[in-house]
Amino acid sequence: MLTIALAWMLPLVFHGAWRLALAQGAAAALWSGILRQPYWWTPIHLLFLPTAIALLTLQLPSWLYLLIVLLLALVFWGTVKGDVPLFLSSTAVADALTVIVDRENAGAFADLGAGVGSVAVPLAQRRALKVDAWEYAPLPWLIILWRCRKLPNATVKRASLWDCDLARYDVVFAFLSPAVMAKLGEKVRREMRPGSLFISSSFPIPDWQTESIVQIEDRRRTKLFCYRV
Ligand SMILES: C[S@@+](CC[C@H](N)C(=O)[O-])C[C@H]1O[C@@H](n2cnc3c(N)ncnc32)[C@H](O)[C@@H]1O
Known part of the structure; x- marks a missing residue:
C-alpha cells in the first residue's frame, strides 16, 4: 500500500x-x-x-545489454531459481585446507561447487592428492577446466553436486549457502564414510556438532566448520 x-x-x-x-x-x-x-x-x-x-x-547499443545478461547467466547459472551464486574462497582458505588435507593424509578430495577453482586448483597442484571439482555453471566450469588442463590428478565434472557420490572421498569441501546446509548435511550423513571429514566454509550445518572450527585471517574472517563423520 x-x-x-x-x-x-x-x-x-x-x-x-x-x-x-x-x-x-x-x-x-x-x-x-x-x-x-x-x-x-x-x-x-x-x-x-x-x-x-x-x-x-x-x-549504448542494445546487443551490449544482451551480452551482459548472457554472460551473467553463464556465471550465475542456477541463481535465479535460488541456487548458490559464485563467490570465491581466499588464498588463505586454500592454504588452511592444504594443511588439513595433509594432516588427514587424504588421498581423495571433492570440492562441491568448485567455482573457478580457487580451492580445487591449489590443492590439485599438490600431486599426491586426487581432486574432483564439481561445478555446473558453464563459465566457471570452463575456467576451472582450463586451469586444471595440466593437472592429471584433477577431474572437473560439469554436474550437480547433488549427483556426487560422497563415499569416494576422504575430505569433502563446500562453500555454498545457509539455504542448502541442512539438505547437504543429510547427504553427508548418508554417503560419507565413517572417519572421513566434511568441511563447510562460512556456513555450519544446523544442529550438528563440529569437530573443530578453523578461523581464517582473511578479509571475510572466514570460518571453516569441520565435521568428522
Ligand atoms: C560460493 S561458490 C564457491 C566456489 C569455490 N568452491 C570456492 O570456494 O571458491 C559456489 C559455487 O557452487 C556452484 N553451485 C551451486 N549449486 C551447485 C550445484 N547444485 N551443483 C554444482 N555446482 C553448484 C556455483 O555455480 C558456484 O560456482
Missing part, C-alpha cells in the same frame, strides 16, 4: 525522470528496511532506477 501511495504521490511532488527515479529508489530502500530485508538490498533499491536512467543516457 505504501509503495502504491508513494508511486501516486511522488510524481506530484517531483518533476523530471531523475528526481522521480531518486524518489522511487528512496521509497524502495525505505520499504526494504521496513520489511527487514538484508542490509545489502538497500543500495540495490536505492540505485537501480537511477543507474538504469544513467545507462539510457549513454545510448
Whole structure:
C-alpha cells in the first residue's frame, strides 16, 4: 500500500525522470528496511532506477545489454531459481585446507561447487592428492577446466553436486549457502564414510556438532566448520 501511495504521490511532488527515479529508489530502500530485508538490498533499491536512467543516457547499443545478461547467466547459472551464486574462497582458505588435507593424509578430495577453482586448483597442484571439482555453471566450469588442463590428478565434472557420490572421498569441501546446509548435511550423513571429514566454509550445518572450527585471517574472517563423520 505504501509503495502504491508513494508511486501516486511522488510524481506530484517531483518533476523530471531523475528526481522521480531518486524518489522511487528512496521509497524502495525505505520499504526494504521496513520489511527487514538484508542490509545489502538497500543500495540495490536505492540505485537501480537511477543507474538504469544513467545507462539510457549513454545510448549504448542494445546487443551490449544482451551480452551482459548472457554472460551473467553463464556465471550465475542456477541463481535465479535460488541456487548458490559464485563467490570465491581466499588464498588463505586454500592454504588452511592444504594443511588439513595433509594432516588427514587424504588421498581423495571433492570440492562441491568448485567455482573457478580457487580451492580445487591449489590443492590439485599438490600431486599426491586426487581432486574432483564439481561445478555446473558453464563459465566457471570452463575456467576451472582450463586451469586444471595440466593437472592429471584433477577431474572437473560439469554436474550437480547433488549427483556426487560422497563415499569416494576422504575430505569433502563446500562453500555454498545457509539455504542448502541442512539438505547437504543429510547427504553427508548418508554417503560419507565413517572417519572421513566434511568441511563447510562460512556456513555450519544446523544442529550438528563440529569437530573443530578453523578461523581464517582473511578479509571475510572466514570460518571453516569441520565435521568428522
Ligand atoms: C560460493 S561458490 C564457491 C566456489 C569455490 N568452491 C570456492 O570456494 O571458491 C559456489 C559455487 O557452487 C556452484 N553451485 C551451486 N549449486 C551447485 C550445484 N547444485 N551443483 C554444482 N555446482 C553448484 C556455483 O555455480 C558456484 O560456482
